[in-house]
Amino acid sequence: MDNLVTSLSKQNNAIKKIQQSLRKINKHEPDATKRISILNTEISIVDRNLNKLSLDPSMKAEIENSISEAKAEIPHLEQIAKKEFGNNLNNILQENGFVLEGNYPKLRTSVYTIIIDMLRNKAELYYGPEIEKIESCKPIADDVASKLLNHYNELNQNEFSNETFLRNVYDAYSMCLLINNKKIGDKVSIQDILFSYAFIIQNKKFKQNPLKKYYHEYNRVSLSYDLHKLKERKIDNMELTLVTAKRAETNNKLNFLWLPSSNEKGMGQSISSIKFSKVE
Structure with missing residues (x-):
């Protein structure tokens, strides 16, 4: 008896869900995007619950026909919504x-x-x-x-200083050279530059006590857009070079950095590393 009651209860709940969904499907919604969302949600509910029911074949076929008609609306609605x-x-x-x-x-x-x-x-x-x-x-x-x-x-939003940014990039580059036992003119990966640069620009409070509340966020997008804004690449007797990423390096997002083109249109460029070289 308990199993019968449980089975009937499940059947009743499934019927209620199907009824609710069919009402929502039949309700007029002029907004194409909202209508698509409603149809996708409610059709899924009906499909899921219809399999739980032992219905008269004719009634089940009628429900399936209603769902088929609703599904047929979607391609046209999608074009309107787009x-x-x-x-x-x-x-x-x-x-x-x-x-x-x-x-x-x-x-x-x-x-x-x-x-x-x-x-x-x-x-x-x-x-x-x-x-x-x-x-x-x-x-x-x-x-x-x-x-x-x-x-x-x-x-x-922040005023961009070409000189300040370039000097900080050079300091980050110098830090990476020291850590990796490299020399001026050697390439440093963009990932290492980002890590060092993000540390260099932190304020005194963070460097004295590196708590999250003192940290000034600086991420890949920030570095990309600042490099894009950079107009002058010479500082003192050093010149910055952006090294174009090879195709194999672009397979992993962390191995390269995308930069917008000068007019912020088109495909831009991808760089894998930077270097500073002495100039006369």
């Missing part, structure tokens, strides 16, 4: 001086790449060509634009 998203995002970006380029699922603007998956209701935002992931969000034009513009503003 068009609406692209137009809205392009308008917002243009108002802020950016240009949207590319084709679905991969869009580009300035130093950013946007990967869109309407069916999963997801947008992935990258700095560079799918290298440094910023974050994920829903494919809503206002949200995507806001996150990209905020990130771009953060990259440019």
Whole structure:
């Protein structure tokens, strides 16, 4: 008897879930992106619970037909959603001086790449060509634009001093030479430079007591964009050279650093190391 009661209870719960999902599927939703999300979620619930039921074959067939009709909506909705998203995002970006380029699922603007998956209701935002992931969000034009513009503003919020940055890079380079028993003119990996540079720019409080609350964050994107902004590469009697990464080095993200082009369009360049050389 207990097993029968448990079985009936499970059947009843499955029926309730299917009923709720069918109501949501049948409810009108004018927004294509939201409609796709609803259909994907509720169709999955129906499919999962339908297998748990012992239904009359005709009723089961009717439910399956309803789900098939709902699934058939999705490709058309996806095209509508892509068009609406692209137009809205392009308008917002243009108002802020950016240009949207590319084709679905991969869009580009300035130093950013946007990967869109309407069916999963997801947008992935990258700095560079799918290298440094910023974050994920829903494919809503206002949200995507806001996150990209905020990130771009953060990259440019501090006044950039060519001399200060270059001197700090040289100090980081010198530290790496000392640690690795190298000499001026030798190449130092970009990963080692980042580690040393991030330490050099820390304030006195952190160096005296290296607590998280005193740490000034400086990551791969920060170094990439600062190197991009660098206009003069000579300091004292030394000149900075950025060493282009070989194809094999780009197989591992940690072995190279992507830099935007001077106009922040196109593919940019990838470097694996830097070096300073004496100049007359």
